[in-house]
Amino acid sequence: MLIATDSLNATALGHMLEGFDCPAILVASDYRILATNTAYREAFGELELEPEQAHHCFRVSHGYDVPCDQAGEACPLAAATSSGHKERVLHVHETPRGREHVDVEMLPIYDARQQLQFFVELLKPVPLASGSLGDVEMVGSSAAYHRMLARITRVGPTDASVLLLGESGTGKELAARAIHMASARKHHALVTLECSGLTDTLFESELFGHVKGAFTGAHSSRKGLVELADGGTLFLDEIGDVPLHLQVKLLRLLETGTFRRVGSTDLQASDFRLVCATHRDLPAMVEEGSFRSDLYYRINVFPIHMASLEERRQDIPQLAQLLLKRLGKGKKYRLTESAVQLLCQQRYRGNIRELRNLLQRALVMSDTNLLDRKVIAEALLDSDTAQARVSASPAAADWVDLKTAEARYLQTLMAAHGNDKSRVAEIAGISLRSLYRKLDALPEQD
Known part of the structure; x- marks a missing residue:
């Protein structure tokens, strides 16, 4: 499929893309997409373009307004321009199925005078980390x-x-x-x-x-x-x-x-x-x-x-969603925001396997398809995570009353999150109004 052309060379190269058995696009040096092959259109969809409209690879693949290297990511086109040879990078692309990891290869194309003319970009979905959610078994963004x-x-x-x-x-x-x-x-x-x-x-x-x-x-x-x-x-x-x-x-x-x-x-x-x-x-x-x-x-x-769950703490919400789809066997389960926050606060010595077991217990204990903080807390009572917290409990001499414990907890959260009250209220599972009331009641610190 030819999208735009600078010369007859671009037309020929556009047709050449059909020779690749993976999704491929032809890109100009100014990031404009000139052509796509059938495999690309099947994997990522048709590009609805007007003849006078320029569509840039960084906008189509990522939704960026600037090239990837200016948006904080590695840019294979810029790297290939600099090195003069093939470059490769792992990117997260926007696709009809959502965000997916894609292995990107950028091949520079030169003319007879060795002047850089175009780039062929090959996009290879990563096995088990790309495709419809039913096929994906590895997720994460950390x-x-x-x-x-x-x-x-x-x-x-x-x-x-x-x-x-x-x-x-x-x-x-x-x-x-x-x-x-x-x-x-x-x-x-x-x-x-x-x-x-x-x-x-x-x-x-x-x-x-x-x-x-x-x-x-x-x-x-x-x-x-x-x-x-x-x-x-x-x-x-x-x-x-x-x-x-x-x-x-x-x-x-x-x-x-x-x-x-x-x-x-x-x-x-x-x-x-x-x-x-x-x-x-x-x-x-x-x-x-x-x-x-x-x-x-x-x-x-x-x-x-292989990173532990402690190293991948920000991946816990995605992992939990994927595991629930696996465990639900066709039935849709959801976690409330406060339940997700509670999951993210735990330490998992058994890593993803322990998280899976915890969610399976929660499914058994839940009467609905909505798993809230209470259900997760009940499931945690029988877990190794809970046992670890018990074994790490302070000595009796260090125990304090509930009011003091709550005050210390809120002070720690406020310090850890730069006094961001909205964030602290979200983590604590209370309304912003309740947080303000509790903070006002705290004893003044010297």
Whole structure:
């Protein structure tokens, strides 16, 4: 679809966009969109343009009045102009489905005199983080989430081994799926092995398979996960739990790409991409001798830090909405503003998994599809978060009366939010009028 033209070259390039299998647009050096391909129109909609009207990429994609770099974001067009070669950035675009993360590549186009003429912008939705809300499984807008997703989109299309590092419950299996779906292996299997709690025989049997009669109970031959992962991705979850004496067999597999089924002498080969995950401190384990250094360096090609919920506190409202859609199974549930504020005030040692459990308890306790602060507070009474607060309670000698505790609470909120009374009232779950009344009743400070 040709939108505008500066020359016949633009017309030809506009038609050339159909050769890309992802959404693509042709952009002039002054940010004007000149053409789009069919994939773009299917993903992001038609651009309703008048012939005399200029539509700029920053306005169409972001709703900005100025280029991205002037709005506080990285601008791939400006970067490509400066560097003279392809540039890539992870952006959040406005789409018919809402705000989505998009992996953007900007390709500069030169004429025969090496003068910069146009740019081809390729827009690739991030697997599991883009699409309709029914398909999205990863959400967030925090800097920590953006950094994590940027590394996933960077390494996804390659064949590099990835090591996902972070606390339990941070979504490492989802990240492994996103990496697999962004790769050329996405049409083959993603095979997962949970490494913790496996006996020696079971670990080898699960990983390499076995032949009939290899051990007691092996009544028939069975393919292992390495064999099933041929052409696809092998995800080893909690690799830090693999016993030291078994690590050498795993290392041999990774170095040679070959293996033998348990009980067999036949050597077999498997071509797979490796993704590993752990919540353990692998460098410390290497130092103490419980994890092989050669295996560590083999798997730690591209490490990705999986941010904890403490690092992603501003993502809690979005995560809660997504989890409720998953848990509701077709029934629509909503959180009141004060309920969201209460969720955001908690610390989640179990990260997203703990937040999910909390919301599931709230659904059981709620009589309606509206989850208010009271329901969330009741659900918190049985949670690990509540237990942590109890264990951190002050000694009896430090206890104060309710009026004093409320005064300290309001004073702390006011100080933390720069005396923004509207914000403080919102967090405290009271009206602005009630807040003024309570502040007036506070004792004067010296």
